[in-house]
Amino acid sequence: MATALNERRQERRFEGIFAEYALIQSVNENTPVGFKGSFLRNFSEGGASLFIHDKPPQGVLIRLRLYEPHSARPVEVTGGIVWLERSAETPAARERFNVGMKFLNLETDITHRLELMTQYFESEKNRPYTISSLIP
Numbered sequence: 699m700a701t702a703l704n705e706r707r708q709e710r711r712f713e714g715i716f717a718e719y720a721l722i723q724s725v726n727e728n729t730p731v732g733f734k735g736s737f738l739r740n741f742s743e744g745g746a747s748l749f750i751h752d753k754p755p756q757g758v759l760i761r762l763r764l765y766e767p768h769s770a771r772p773v774e775v776t777g778g779i780v781w782l783e784r785s786a787e788t789p790a791a792r793e794r795f796n797v798g799m800k801f802l803n804l805e806t807d808i809t810h811r812l813e814l815m816t817q818y819f820e821s822e823k824n825r826p827y828t829i830s831s832l833i834p
Contacts (some may be wrong), residue, residue, distance in 0.1 A: 715741055718763040718772070721754050725776050725803055733763060743812045745777060745800040753795055754779060760799050766815045773811045777801045 715738040720731035739747040746762060754760070760779065763772040777799035785794040804812070 716765050717741075717746075717748060719748060719750060720761045721750075721752075721758045722761050722776070723758060725759060727761075731761060733761075738764075739796060741815075743809070743816055745780070745798065747796060747798045749785065749794050750797050751794055753784075753793075754782070754797070759802070760797065762799070764812075764815065766811065766818070769811070773808060773815070775801045775804065775808060775812075 717736050717738050718733035719736055720733045722731060734751060736748050736750060739749065741747070741764065746764075748760075748762070750760075758779070759776055761774065761776050763774050765772050779797055780800050781798040783796050785796055801812075
């Protein structure tokens, strides 16, 4: 099964990136939203997988702020949910969900910034931690 999953991936993935997310109703939603902190399970130039704390209602989008190492200004993208699974946690732990999202309507400057992020993480010495090393 792992092979089939890997074949679907079209871009290289990077792990352990800090991000903030908010659930929104539409791509053009400009109202201030409450962002919550999260770590991405992985990200690429076309999408991301992250942990969220609440099960999203059907049809919502995710606004995501990615914090890149070479800029003080986060990269903000919006994406549609392409898969959702409940995180395997102990019954006493706070509920979390793993969400896969595909970025939507990327502008040229955002695409360029995502390319810069992936180039930065290509370097062995700048590679982010894996998510497994962040969780005890």
